[in-house]
Amino acid sequence: MSFSDELVRRARRLNKRIAFAEGDDPRVQEAVAELRRRGIAEPVVARGGGAGSLATAVAMLRRGEVDGVVAGAVLTSAEVIRAALRGVRLRPGVRTLSSSFYIEVADFRGRGAEVLTFTDAGVVPEPGAEQLAEIALEAARARRVVVGDEPKVAFLSYSTLGSAGGPAVERVRDAVRLFRASCPGVAADGELQGDAALIPEVAATKSPGSEVAGRANTLVFPSLSSGNIAYKLIERLAGATALGPILQGLRAPLNDLSRGASSRDITLVAAITALLAGTCPTS
Known part of the structure; x- marks a missing residue:
């Protein structure tokens, strides 16, 4: 089904x-x-x-x-x-309204069709580290309800686990640390490039031993621009179904x-x- x-x-x-x-x-x-x-x-x-x-x-x-x-x-x-x-x-304790898209994609890693969460591709233009961590938390919670599986959260960047640097990479690394501290039961890793997050063969080279790399189903984008562009491209060029933005918080x-x-x-x-x-x- x-x-x-x-x-x-x-x-x-x-x-x-x-x-x-x-x-x-x-x-x-x-x-x-x-x-x-x-x-x-x-x-x-x-x-x-x-x-x-x-x-x-x-x-x-x-x-x-x-x-x-x-x-x-x-x-x-x-x-x-x-x-x-x-x-x-907003719910008590939530500081940032955010959103997720649910992207239904064809088989790309030998498991059949899959559903990916793209967050935040609709609301927060330039999230800070604390906002990224909260966005990821809300996306993980919503995914459990909407998709019904366990989230595997990848914080995306142009760097994979130290392969590059810069303020944007540091912000993502800080977000990963904050997320892990607040949600120790949710599998998360970063910073990861898109291919390392999604493709097992690439993950084996770029991030061996990661419990998320190559298996991610929840993609946390570093900015609204990157997330919004990504979802519209995959929807229009790859024929994926994109549902959202589903508001969070x-x-x-x-x-x-x-x-x-x-x-x-x-x-x-x-x-x-x-x-x-x-x-x-x-x-």
Whole structure:
């Protein structure tokens, strides 16, 4: 069963109410119809138009009338993020709103199709070491819910374990140290180049003995530019399915969309929102 099919199967069991803020958009209308037809979730179209409908959807979420919100097919990410921070707010202890994309890729290391987490490819432009560590933590937590496996976290750079230097590399190394101190039970390594993180044969040469290199499924990018460019290239050139940005750190799930999202993408982001709804109680 594909990742997309598994998302749908699991979401159907939950019967969550998902609000949509852009009901006039044909892609959203198709997704709403699909959600109803297949019983994936109970869609609710917020009234008001544009930012007004997003405000309505967020208010419904705050009151517990819906379990999650999906927006961004028309609204910009900046508008969606502002609504999330003002109306939903961060969970206690979380200092940075961030995001992940879930990238379904064809077999590239002999295991069949896989799902990779790309973080943060949607929110934080130039994260510091503490922010990178927190972004990785939130991505690992969300992956356990959305994908259902154990995260193997690779902090990416242009250097692999000391092969190069510079302030950007030092920032990633500091983030790895902070992450390991706060999450000793999660497999993590870095700094790693992309090939060392993903390809076993390269990892055997560049980072032998690493429990993550060559096996990574959660990729922590050093900047928004690198993550955003990477996900769009793999989506458009390699035909991968990219779902997100799934926002991390909120008290309740409000998820963004790429304005280039298809109706299928919107349906699947709604399924992810339903899965996350049980882990972020509204308050």
